[in-house]
Amino acid sequence: xxxxxxxxxxxxxxxxxxxxxxxxxxxxxxxxxxxxxxxxxxxxxxxxxxxxxxxxxxxxxxxxxxxxxxxxxxxxxxxxxxxxxxxxxxxxxxxxxxxxxxxxxxxxxxxxxxxxxxxxxxxxxxxxxxxxxxxxxxxxxxxxxxxx
Numbered sequence: 001x002x003x004x005x006x007x008x009x010x011x012x013x014x015x016x017x018x019x020x021x022x023x024x025x026x027x028x029x030x031x032x033x034x035x036x037x038x039x040x041x042x043x044x045x046x047x048x049x050x051x052x053x054x055x056x057x058x059x060x061x062x063x064x065x066x067x068x069x070x071x072x073x074x075x076x077x078x079x080x081x082x083x084x085x086x087x088x089x090x091x092x093x094x095x096x097x098x099x100x101x102x103x104x105x106x107x108x109x110x111x112x113x114x115x116x117x118x119x120x121x122x123x124x125x126x127x128x129x130x131x132x133x134x135x136x137x138x139x140x141x142x143x144x145x146x147x148x
Contacts, residue, residue, distance in 0.1 A: 001050045001086070004042035004077040008084045011040035016080050016133030029140035033106045035129075036137035040079040043089075043097050047072040051088045080133025087132070092117025093125050097134070 016038065025033060044050065049066060051073045056063050074094035076087045089097070095116035099109035113120040129135055 001044050001054050001075055004044050005084050008040040008042050008077045008079045011079060014038050014136040017135045017137060019130045031107050032140045034103060034139050035100045035135045037101045038078060038080060038134050038136050041101060041134050042077040043094050044075040044077065045094050049073050051075050051086060078132060078134055090117050092120030096125055
């Protein structure tokens, strides 16, 4: 998680996509929709409660007992503007983001997310991605130039 934070801090600048720009996508193109993720985006999956441990060690949380027997945490690390942000996300959202980051179309990323978490909520995940500034562009063809 520390390495992801450092990489996000030093990543290239990019302007997050305005959600209204998605209205320009023709419905027939939606199955091929691909997102270009922010250069600072990092997804860290762990069997340990890494975000809880990390937060306690940077004075963002009151020190306390850590239950390492509980389920692990998935972290999203992102610097959409000046500060690096660390968030905990579900296994489905982590799988969705990793798939999008690898260049998969949204429909393929949805399949990976549902495999990881059958309760995956696409509407919420897309809303959160756009709200945190994780998406910088989109395209509807694998070989197309992304649209900012």
